Amino acid sequence: MAFIEIKNLLKRYGKVVAVNHIDLEVKQGEMLTLLGPSGCGKTTTLRCIAGLEKPEDGDIVIDGRSMLAEGFVQPSDRGIGMVFQNYAVWPHMKVFNNVAYGLKFQKIPKRTIRERSLQVLEMVGLGGLEDRYPGQLSGGQQQRVALARALVRNPKVLLLDEPLSNLDAKLREKMRFEIKSLVRRMGMTAVYVTHDQAEAMVISDRIVVMDSGNVVQIGTAQDIYQTPANRFVADFIGAMNFISGEVLTAAPETDSTYVKTEFNETLLCKTPAGMLLRQGDRVFASIRPEDVEIFSERPEEKSENLIKGTIAHKAYLGNFLFFFVTVNGHTIRVQVAHYIPLEEGADIYISLNPQKCMVLV
Amino acid sequence: MTRGNVSLTAFLWSVIAFLVIYPLSVLVIESFKIAGSTGWGLANYLGFFKDTYYLKTFWNTLVLSTLVLLTTTLFGVPLAYILARYRHRGKTVFTALILLPIVLPAFAGVFAFIIFFGKFGTLNLILMESGLIKAPINFIYGTHGLVFIQSLHLLPFIVLSLSAGFTNIDPAFEEAAEVEGASGFWRFITVTLPLCTPSYLAGAVIVFLWPFTDWLTPLILGKVDFLPSVAYINIAYHFTDMHRKYMGIVAVVVSSVVCIVLFVLARRWVERKKYTGLSKGTTSEGRVIEPGPVIKYGSYLYMLAISFVVLLIPIVLGLSAFSRRWVFEPFPTYWTLDNFRAIFFESPLLIKNSFLFSGIALVFGVVFGLMAAYVIVRTRIWGTNALDFVITLMLAFPGMAVGVSYMLAFWKDIPLATHWIIMPLALFARRLPYFLRMAHSSYLQLDISLEEASEVSGVGKFKTFFYISLPLLIKGVLVGVVMFFIMAFQEISTAIFLYRGGWETLPIGIYLNWHRGMEFGIAAAMAFLMIVITFILLLIISRIGGGIMKAAWGPGPGGKR
Numbered sequence: 001m002a003f004i005e006i007k008n009l010l011k012r013y014g015k016v017v018a019v020n021h022i023d024l025e026v027k028q029g030e031m032l033t034l035l036g037p038s039g040c041g042k043t044t045t046l047r048c049i050a051g052l053e054k055p056e057d058g059d060i061v062i063d064g065r066s067m068l069a070e071g072f073v074q075p076s077d078r079g080i081g082m083v084f085q086n087y088a089v090w091p092h093m094k095v096f097n098n099v100a101y102g103l104k105f106q107k108i109p110k111r112t113i114r115e116r117s118l119q120v121l122e123m124v125g126l127g128g129l130e131d132r133y134p135g136q137l138s139g140g141q142q143q144r145v146a147l148a149r150a151l152v153r154n155p156k157v158l159l160l161d162e163p164l165s166n167l168d169a170k171l172r173e174k175m176r177f178e179i180k181s182l183v184r185r186m187g188m189t190a191v192y193v194t195h196d197q198a199e200a201m202v203i204s205d206r207i208v209v210m211d212s213g214n215v216v217q218i219g220t221a222q223d224i225y226q227t228p229a230n231r232f233v234a235d236f237i238g239a240m241n242f243i244s245g246e247v248l249t250a251a252p253e254t255d256s257t258y259v260k261t262e263f264n265e266t267l268l269c270k271t272p273a274g275m276l277l278r279q280g281d282r283v284f285a286s287i288r289p290e291d292v293e294i295f296s297e298r299p300e301e302k303s304e305n306l307i308k309g310t311i312a313h314k315a316y317l318g319n320f321l322f323f324f325v326t327v328n329g330h331t332i333r334v335q336v337a338h339y340i341p342l343e344e345g346a347d348i349y350i351s352l353n354p355q356k357c358m359v360l361v
Numbered sequence: 362m363t364r365g366n367v368s369l370t371a372f373l374w375s376v377i378a379f380l381v382i383y384p385l386s387v388l389v390i391e392s393f394k395i396a397g398s399t400g401w402g403l404a405n406y407l408g409f410f411k412d413t414y415y416l417k418t419f420w421n422t423l424v425l426s427t428l429v430l431l432t433t434t435l436f437g438v439p440l441a442y443i444l445a446r447y448r449h450r451g452k453t454v455f456t457a458l459i460l461l462p463i464v465l466p467a468f469a470g471v472f473a474f475i476i477f478f479g480k481f482g483t484l485n486l487i488l489m490e491s492g493l494i495k496a497p498i499n500f501i502y503g504t505h506g507l508v509f510i511q512s513l514h515l516l517p518f519i520v521l522s523l524s525a526g527f528t529n530i531d532p533a534f535e536e537a538a539e540v541e542g543a544s545g546f547w548r549f550i551t552v553t554l555p556l557c558t559p560s561y562l563a564g565a566v567i568v569f570l571w572p573f574t575d576w577l578t579p580l581i582l583g584k585v586d587f588l589p590s591v592a593y594i595n596i597a598y599h600f601t602d603m604h605r606k607y608m609g610i611v612a613v614v615v616s617s618v619v620c621i622v623l624f625v626l627a628r629r630w631v632e633r634k635k636y637t638g639l640s641k642g643t644t645s646e647g648r649v650i651e652p653g654p655v656i657k658y659g660s661y662l663y664m665l666a667i668s669f670v671v672l673l674i675p676i677v678l679g680l681s682a683f684s685r686r687w688v689f690e691p692f693p694t695y696w697t698l699d700n701f702r703a704i705f706f707e708s709p710l711l712i713k714n715s716f717l718f719s720g721i722a723l724v725f726g727v728v729f730g731l732m733a734a735y736v737i738v739r740t741r742i743w744g745t746n747a748l749d750f751v752i753t754l755m756l757a758f759p760g761m762a763v764g765v766s767y768m769l770a771f772w773k774d775i776p777l778a779t780h781w782i783i784m785p786l787a788l789f790a791r792r793l794p795y796f797l798r799m800a801h802s803s804y805l806q807l808d809i810s811l812e813e814a815s816e817v818s819g820v821g822k823f824k825t826f827f828y829i830s831l832p833l834l835i836k837g838v839l840v841g842v843v844m845f846f847i848m849a850f851q852e853i854s855t856a857i858f859l860y861r862g863g864w865e866t867l868p869i870g871i872y873l874n875w876h877r878g879m880e881f882g883i884a885a886a887m888a889f890l891m892i893v894i895t896f897i898l899l900l901i902i903s904r905i906g907g908g909i910m911k912a913a914w915g916p917g918p919g920g921k922r
Contacts, residue, residue: 052813075816082817088810092832101828102818146814153819 002061003028003189004049004157009058011044018044020213021058026191031183033192033204037236041213042193043161049191050082050159051075063156081150082159086166087142089134089149095121096130099148106153120148123182140171147179151186158183158190164199176202197237201225209233227272231360234286241292241332242284242360243267250277257359259285263328268304268354277359284360289335291356294323295349296342305352307332311344325350366740373733374744377751380790385758388766392614396603408604409611415591419615422588425507425572432512433568434561437519440667442549443660444520445527447652458668463517464895465674466851466868469888470510471581472875473677474501476687476885483677486691506582513670515571518564526560527553532648559631566627573616574759577853581875588616589761596765597858610765617762624757675892681885700886708870711887714784715866718856719849721785726796726845729789731838734800735826739809749801756794760854763791768858781864784856788849795848799841803834843898851891867891 002025011019019041026032034042047053049060051067052075060067062080067073090098100117108116121130124144134142143163150158163179164172180203183190194200200207201221209217209224209232217229228234231242245261250271257271267285271277298306309327316322323334325348334350342348395404409415443449444456462470477483478500485497500506530553538544538552576589585594595602595609652660682700684693704712736742737749755763767787771777777786807830815825853868860869867887874884 050813050817052816074821075813076819076821078817079819080817082814084810084814086808086810088808088814090811090814090829090833101815102820105818105820105824149814149818159817 002026003030003063004191005059005061006045006049007059007061009045009048009055009060011041011048011053011055017213019048019055022210022213022215024208024215024218026189028189029187031180031190031192031203031205033194033200033207034210035194035197035200035207035236036210036216037195039212040210042195042208042210045210046159046161046191046193049157050080051078078157079153079155080157080159081153081155083143083146083150083161083163085162087139087146089142089145091134093134094130095126095132095134095137095145098134098145099130099152101149102153117148117152120152123151124148125178140167140175143167143175147182151182151188154186156189158188160190160192162194163192165194165196172199179203201237209236211236227358228360229272231284231286234360239289239333239335241287241289243286243330243332244282244284247277247279247281247283247359250279250281256354257283259283259359261285263307263330265307265327267352267357269357269359270355271359275359275361281361285352285357286360287352287357289322289333290320290337291353292332292334293351293353294325294334294336294340294342295351296340296346298349299351302351304354305357307350307352309348309350311342311346311348314342314344366736366742369732370736370740370742370745370748373729373736373748376729377748380786381751381755384766384770385762387770388610388762389614391769392607392610394607396607405607405611409608409615412608414586415608415612418586418588418591418612421586422572422616425504425511425587426569428504428508429511429515429572430565430569432508433516433519434565436512436667437516437523437564438554439660439663440516441520441523441527443664445524446648446650447657447660448649449652449657449661455664455668458671459520459664460517461671462514462674463521464847464899465514466853466871466888466891467514467575468577468581468853468868468871469678469892470514470674471578472681472871472881472885472888473674474506474510475581476681476881477673477677478506481689483691486689490691502582503584507579507584510578510582511571511575515568516667518567519561520564522560522564523557526557527648529560530556530648535648559634562627562634563631566623570620570623570757573619574761574854576761577872588612589759592616592761592765593857613759613762613765616759620757620759621754624754628753675889678885678889678892681882682889683886685882687882700882701890703883704886704890710863711865711867711870712890714864715850715868718781718784718788718864718866719846719852721782722788722792722849723796723842723846725785725789726793726849727838727842730793730796730800730841730845731831731834733797734804737801738804749797752794752797755791758791760791760852761858763787764855764858767855778859783859784864784866787855787859788852791852791855792845792848796838796841796845799844800834800838803837803841804830806837807833847895847898850894 004024004026006022006024009019009022009024010017022041022045024032024045034045036042044053048055049062049067051073054072055068059069062078065073067078090101093101096117099121100113103113103116118127118130121127124147126141126144126148129137129141134145137145143166146163150160160179164175167175176199192200192203194203204221206218206220207224208215209229211232217224217233219227224233224237228237228240234240235242243259243261243263245259245267248258248260248266250257255271255273257269257277259267259269261267269285277283293302307327309325309332311323312326312331313324314322319337321336321339323336323342325332325334327350332350392405393401393403395402440459444452444459475482479485480497480499480502482500484500485494488494489497501509534556535548535552538548543551572587572589574589576587576593579585579587579590580593585591589612592609592612595605595612599605599609680693681687683696683698685695685697685699687693687695733748733752737745764787767783768778771783777783811833812825812829815829816822820828851868852866853872856866856869857872860866865873867890871884871887871891874887875881
């Protein structure tokens with residue numbers, strides 16, 4: 001049974017459709033990430049769950065209670081916690097009052113409020129800073145205040161709207177793990193919005209990739225990276241070489257397809273499950289840079305998907321080496337994990353592993 | 362788009378409809394009535410524009426506006442540049458002094474300058490005693506005096522808007538011009554000034570419109586052939602002469618139309634013309650130049666000279682306030698507190714009225730302004746932008762138009778004018794934009810997620826406003842509160858048409874004391890008292906300078922925070 005159910009959700013701004021009739025389910029205790037480029041509808045979806053936007057159609061059910069069907073439930077009555085992109089920490093209140101704010105409007109004894117707030121502050125690593133004003137805190141600390149404030153009422157659902165995007169790279173990486181373990185420990189159901197694929201992959205149990213108001217793919221980080229549903233997902237998550245071509249032979253009984261590429265080579269590719277291809281279909285033979293092998297001489301043992309090319313550029317990035325290989329005027333990116341002494345201008349061979357090369361449309 | 366917000370908007374609109382739209386439309390309708398009959402028509406307007414006298418007043422007003430604008434621009438451009446760009450000592454003091462006339466009542470300057478520059482005023486007497494001149498020079502009575510006094514009153518608007526413009530220019534634009542080989546004056550003409558045009562225009566339109574609304578200065582200087590003065594004389598003194606009354610009403614409508622049209626056009630133009638660069642803005646200080654010694658001392662002298670003239674107003678009024686029988690001598694010789702005794706003990710009513718009316722207007726203004734700012738900024742209800750527009754227009758409306766229209770509208774059918782509440786209501790309607798613009802821009806700067814964060818913390822909209830929004834708005838709003846009070850406190854153009862015996866305020870008292878030829882010292886003491894009160898209010902909020910431009914133009918060209 002899903003803890004949050006989003007059914008047929010539609011949100012328009014004037015004529016622009018921000019969220020286009022989407023369906024989603026979030027399981028209890030799950031960390032679900034909405035991932036996509038800006039304007040894909042991920043933040044709007046989150047704000048609809050929070051009640052900060054009123055959708056035109058559809059329903060949102062949280063823990064069995066409808067938020068829309070039986071009258072609009074105000075954000076203050078939804079039992080949610082939310083971390084905003086710009087933290088939204090109230091500058092006129094001390095850290096303690098920021099965190100205790102929501103509790104003060106409930107009928108809770110003062111002592112309990114104090115204990116609970118201090119406990120949560122301790123949990124997010126801000127113990128001892130409760131008497132500071134937000135202006136006296138660093139960005140990272142303000143972020144933690146926002147987190148503590150969202151957690152203090154023990155909400156059924158925690159919503160996080162790009163909470164790390166204003167932090168510097170180092171801190172961002174650290175906070176990903178902290179947030180993940182904190183939410184796990186509290187057993188909360190969380191919806192996380194980000195445009196950063198690495199963040200999404202680290203933090204989530206499942207990822208929802210969105211594009212122009214639609215859900216494109218739902219799955220674990222591994223699913224989405226290894227078997228992207230289409231070209232958009234493959235391009236948005238990680239790097240991918242797209243070689244356009246047309247289907248030469250489609251063999252529905254096997255999971256392999258031969259694709260005649262734009263540079264007149266025939267490539268053997270895997271067909272994603274459930275994709276029906278006909279001869280002559282325009283497709284992309286797609287392969288990730290790290291799945292391409294590079295050889296200075298023609299290797300004897302490889303025969304499939306071996307292409308001759310020239311190194312146009314190379315870049316050394318420490319933990320790996322990047323080659324831009326030109327094949328008949330088209331560029332293929334190759335990433336190798338070990339050092340190969342090849343120079344720009346050298347003629348080489350690349351092998352596109354048939355197990356990793358997939359057909360995408 | 363909740364039902365609560367819709368009914369709030371409806372309420373605000375009905376207030377505006379009752380206190381602004383209804384009276385002003387009564388005024389317009391009245392101007393089409395034909396005297397002595399029940400008929401309608403354009404007769405009044407035709408009569409007005411066919412009469413060479415009224416045409417001349419219209420022309421005179423235009424000429425005066427142009428002269429005042431030229432004068433303020435000529436003196437304002439270097440002044441704004443000095444204040445915005447040069448690093449010098451006493452910058453704050455000079456800025457404060459030069460901006461002072463904004464908050465001084467316009468009539469205070471007139472009285473002070475009559476005493477100082479008049480036919481047998483201080484300056485003439487000093488010059489004659491020293492034997493430099495035989496007969497007194499006419500410094501002040503006439504168009505040149507009018508231009509001088511109005512220019513001094515309006516100079517701050519030009520200086521404020523231009524120096525905001527100079528400060529806000531990304532230094533990179535000018536540096537690029539210098540790299541390309543245009544330096545100094547040439548750079549100033551080709552890059553700096555053009556980039557400032559939107560800011561300049563924002564101030565210039567206020568300056569240009571002033572002669573279309575200022576009836577009192579020409580009246581006191583005895584040069585009355587200008588639209589607002591003629592309108593005042595016709596309506597206030599010749600109410601029984603139907604023809605003159607209608608000519609007065611037409612004059613009011615004509616100057617209102619001129620004001621509104623120019624104001625709206627200028628705003629449109631400023632909105633459209635706001636230059637946007639790819640720059641990430643500039644430092645709050647903008648570009649600062651270390652001038653050479655000649656320019657440095659030259660600019661000191663220049664600032665000192667203007668500050669001196671500004672300071673003459675409180676000094677001369679102060680001298681006059683604490684003395685009696687200051688006639689035919691350059692400085693008073695008989696010092697006394699009699700004037701103040703007269704104000705405090707014989708007619709304390711004026712002070713009480715001033716505080717009472719302005720205070721009530723302020724309460725209305727703040728409550729209304731906060732609600733209006735909320736619906737304008739935070740909701741997307743139909744009609745809120747129009748509400749904002751109508752309220753902002755009140756900035757350009759001549760005070761006289763409000764006064765005359767209230768007199769016409771709230772007399773017979775809705776006899777509100779028979780009760781003193783009409784005074785604070787009129788002040789409220791007239792000064793509304795001063796608070797609303799402040800509340801508006803503060804609200805714009807209040808990040809909505811701060812309010813949303815409160816709502817998702819389980820706190821309803823209403824409590825959120827009091828615990829989150831209001832405390833965060835207070836600082837910006839406070840400037841608006843004080844500005845509103847100052848502007849309401851010194852209001853005379855509207856009040857002069859509405860007051861009855863017992864409802865006089867300080868400004869009206871000043872006018873009456875001058876007009877009835879009573880003790881000039883009492884008028885001066887009242888004006889001095891008003892300056893002191895204003896000054897105390899200003900001390901409460903020190904950053905009033907950027908405030909008033911912001912009040913008039915929103916967060917746009919008036920200055921960046």
